[in-house]
Amino acid sequence: MTEKTRQPQIGPLPRPAISTSRLPATLTRVVWALWFVSVVVTAVRLSSTETWSLWGLFAVDGLTVVMWVVVTFFSGIVHSYSRRYMAGDSALSAFFARVFSFTLVVMALVASNSFVVFAVLWLTMGLVMSSLIGHVDTWPQARRAAATSRRYFVASSGLLAVALGLVWWETGATTISAVTASAVAPSVIVLTAAATLLLAAMVQSALLPFHTWLLSSMTAPTPASALMHAGFVNAGGILLLRFAPVVTVDDGFMLVIVVAGAVSALLGKLLKTVQTDVKGKLGCSTIGQMGFMFMQAGLGFFGAAITHLILHGFYKAYQFLSAGNNVEQQNPRAPNAEPQSLGLAGIAAILVTALAGGVVFATLTGEGTAFDSGLLLAGLVVLTTMHAARGVVRNSSLPAALRYGGVALVFLPAIAVYAWVYTLIEHALVGVPLVTAPTELTVVHLAVAAAFVFAYLAIESGVYQRSHRLYVTLVNATTPAPGTITTTREEYNEH
Known part of the structure; x- marks a missing residue:
């Protein structure tokens, strides 16, 4: 069917089945109830200095309750927004079930104490997110994007499993609290575990060079993208904080985290400059912002990393849910307004x-x-x-x-x-x-600071735009995985 023969369908949205229409409203109310309960639990928890434990499998501390409030709030916004945005979708029930399941999995993950439970929930979180990326399963690009992200998330889970196994082998600990209580000394095994933890976090947070899955995930419905960029990618920061006794065991390794974060923070800004669509720009922005989060953790300020995680979540959720307002129709021949000179x-x-x-x-x-x-x-x-x-x-x-x-x-x-x-x-x-x-x-910190100043001057002055080779390199670096790109509007409209 071509654009010329397609008949525009204008009128009220189709009425979903009764069983379908009740589920979104029910789950939306449940999520907002969870947010209210989380606020109450947070108030009670912060008045106590003891950590609540459940069978050694779960432990509720300050990070747990703070993330409960944040996650349920974001999820409530997405649930409420999706009731209108996703109305008429043939798989409406499945979409809401996945978003709600993702919320519960993340709430359990941030409370996990057992290595096994944490690893299983980490994998489950990735699989649920990949199913949201491929929500429109009749769309070949969506299926390919889901498969691409799934491979990355399984790889991240494998790295996490290796890291936890190494920590257990070296310390004998099987819980996060036991790692905290034990004196973790630097050794080849511990540093290897720290390196695999960092890689697992980098994959989940889409840091370079593992950013391809994020740029290939634009097939996800916009509410799912909001949940992904406001919540899912932040899991890397949670992982680093939970296993801070391992990753902080050596100052040299902390420098590695700083450099890894700085590379994504700087290149994420450059990658954004060659994007032509709204969601692509937001995706590159997320890559850069996650780099800043890792830098803060590598500098030893995990509280700053969590603060960045939360504030970035609010900002990026708003940006995705209001992305339609940024789409403008302009005459390509109309002159652009020149910015005011400084x-x-x-x-x-x-x-x-x-x-x-x-x-x-x-x-x-x-x-x-x-x-x-x-x-x-x-x-x-x-x-x-x-x-x-x-x-x-x-x-x-x-x-x-x-x-x-x-x-x-x-x-x-x-x-x-x-x-x-x-x-x-x-x-x-x-x-x-x-x-x-x-x-x-150290000298590395000073070099990173100098790189930021140099990159800022290069970007703000536009010097980098004079290099055609750099432009081609950036475009190639932002190319999504093969088979995930929608080349014509007609392909999208069919689904």
């Missing part, structure tokens, strides 16, 4: 705002006030504030008084709120052994 006043406003943002963050959190890895953490805040402030100053639609004089009044309170949330999350992680473990500054 000038001396603009440069001064940007630099003052960025430096003041770093001072505010360091003052309110205490990070960056000592000569350790906290300086790099504060430096990332300065660079992020500089980037955001530059966008405002160059926005010619805003009055000059706001662009130059009011930019600090907008961003400094935002930095203060971020610092407050960071401090709140750190205090909420009751019972978690290693929330903050800063390391000494």
Whole structure:
């Protein structure tokens, strides 16, 4: 059927069967009830210093209850949004069952204490997500994307199983709490376990070079993509925090985590610049943001990584669910509006705002006030504030008084709120052994900081755009797996 012969179907959505129509509403109410219960449990849990345990298989600490609140909130939003977005879908019940199952699996995962239970739930989480990616099973591209992601998730689970086996072999521990209680000493086996844990986390969080599955997952319904980018990819940060006694056993290995995160953070920004579709840009943005999360963990600030995880989840869920608002029809021959030049006043406003943002963050959190890895953490805040402030100053639609004089009044309170949330999350992680473990500054840290400054200047000045070879390399790096690309609108409309 071609576009010329296709008859537009305009009218009310088809009425689903009664058995189907009740399930979305029921599961939506259940998820919001779980969110309310999680809030109550969090209030009770944070008033106690003891860790609640269930048969040694599960343990509820501060991280558990915080993630319960976050996961059920995101899931509630997705459930509510999907009731309209997915209306009329022939597999509506299956979709809601998968989203609800994913919610329960993640809630159980963050409470897991047993190695075996954690590994099984990690694999289950991946399999459920791959089924959501391939939700439209009559669409060949969706089936191929699901198969691609499934291979990555099974590989991640295999790496996790190897890591847990090595930890058991070296320490005799079979639970996460036992690893925390034991003195983990650096050895070849422990470092191998730490390396496989890092690889498992990198695969799940779509860090380079394991990002292909994420860019191939655009066949997933938009609500599933929101759940994926706001929740699923964050599992890598949870894994690093849960096994912090293993990954922090050697300062050199912590540097490896920093470098791995920095590579994805920097290249994710570059990969985004060659994307032409909204979801592709958001996918590359997620790759970069997960790199920042890993960097924070590698610097020893696991509380900052969890804070980043939560705030990025809110931001990316909103971005995906509102992606349709970013689609515009424009005349390709119409001239693009030129951004306002910075000038001396603009440069001064940007630099003052960025430096003041770093001072505010360091003052309110205490990070960056000592000569350790906290300086790099504060430096990332300065660079992020500089980037955001530059966008405002160059926005010619805003009055000059706001662009130059009011930019600090907008961003400094935002930095203060971020610092407050960071401090709140750190205090909420009751019972978690290693929330903050800063390391000494090294040449590697300075090289990473220099790379960020260089990349920022290259991107903001547009110098990188002059290299055709770089452009081709970036396009090739963002090419999804074969068979997952929709080349014509007609292929999509058929499904």
